[in-house]
Amino acid sequence: MTANTKEAPVHLWLKDLGADASVEGVYLVKDKRSGVSRKGDSYLMLVLSDKSGEIEARVWEKADSLSARFKTGDMIRLQGQVTSFKGQNQVVISDLTVAEGTVDPAIFLEASPFAVSDMIAGLREILRDMEETHTRAVIDRFMGDTEFMSRFKRAPAAKNFHHCYLGGLLEHTLAVCRLASDVCARYPSLNRDILLAGAFLHDIGKVKELSCDLQIDYTDEGRLIGHLALGASMLDEKIREIKGFPAELAIRLRHLILSHHGEYLFGSPKKPKFAEAFALHFVDDLDAKLNALGRILERDREDGSWTRYNRLLERYL
Numbered sequence: 001m002t003a004n005t006k007e008a009p010v011h012l013w014l015k016d017l018g019a020d021a022s023v024e025g026v027y028l029v030k031d032k033r034s035g036v037s038r039k040g041d042s043y044l045m046l047v048l049s050d051k052s053g054e055i056e057a058r059v060w061e062k063a064d065s066l067s068a069r070f071k072t073g074d075m076i077r078l079q080g081q082v083t084s085f086k087g088q089n090q091v092v093i094s095d096l097t098v099a100e101g102t103v104d105p106a107i108f109l110e111a112s113p114f115a116v117s118d119m120i121a122g123l124r125e126i127l128r129d130m131e132e133t134h135t136r137a138v139i140d141r142f143m144g145d146t147e148f149m150s151r152f153k154r155a156p157a158a159k160n161f162h163h164c165y166l167g168g169l170l171e172h173t174l175a176v177c178r179l180a181s182d183v184c185a186r187y188p189s190l191n192r193d194i195l196l197a198g199a200f201l202h203d204i205g206k207v208k209e210l211s212c213d214l215q216i217d218y219t220d221e222g223r224l225i226g227h228l229a230l231g232a233s234m235l236d237e238k239i240r241e242i243k244g245f246p247a248e249l250a251i252r253l254r255h256l257i258l259s260h261h262g263e264y265l266f267g268s269p270k271k272p273k274f275a276e277a278f279a280l281h282f283v284d285d286l287d288a289k290l291n292a293l294g295r296i297l298e299r300d301r302e303d304g305s306w307t308r309y310n311r312l313l314e315r316y317l
């Protein structure tokens, strides 16, 4: 018996596109540039994406009229053909329109492979042993703030580099807390409460720095202020609610957030200046880089044993 309900077409994931495949579907335009061929004809160079990956695309025919229909950041419905150029697949687009109606966000937004409820339980467990009352109180204020927590559970940790998917901030924060706890077991002179508080707090500003509707991008305050300064002022707000919060502890917690990138070059207004701040910087960097490395290797489609040159890490891998 034939079903007469009209089913939504199955999305063709970019990572699965083989040479010579015909493509029809909705993709996000991540980058759009125009060029002029030697013959003087206009063409478009695009980067298309879905949550499985990215692919370069070209519009050779009717480039000017098709270009007027969309901009970077739009979802486009396209028809095209995969061709191979210098060993890389690219899509040659024959027609496109801006995607109308509701676009399924699950096509574009990747999510952490770990369940949010498990990660929250893991975070609560590792933070449970905090002893110092005021440090405990400030963490409890964040964990009990339902608006903050709903953003914290959904936020990515970055736009492009590491943990750049829904739930990525929570996954990264949990990993940094676990690494911090391990480091404390190895170096008993470290203050576990301070280091764990720093691990939990270090990237909280990312809930305001990044937006994640159909794609991850920087917010205006993210671009203008950044997650270190945003996080420090979010911390200050919570500290103001806690009576008799020790001034010195407040300064140390602020320093952990403001120095965690380690170097002026990486956006830290201050370099780490006590042991827990050093340790936080290193465990944060370790988790961020290992996640980024895993994603680069997983997504690389280069022939041979080396990846393409990676601009973020400034090396072949």
Ligand SMILES: [Fe+2]
Residues within 6 Å of the ligand: 202, 203, 227, 260, 261
């Ligand atoms: Fe950070």
Ligand SMILES: [Fe+2]
Residues within 6 Å of the ligand: 172, 202, 203, 284, 288
């Ligand atoms: Fe981080």
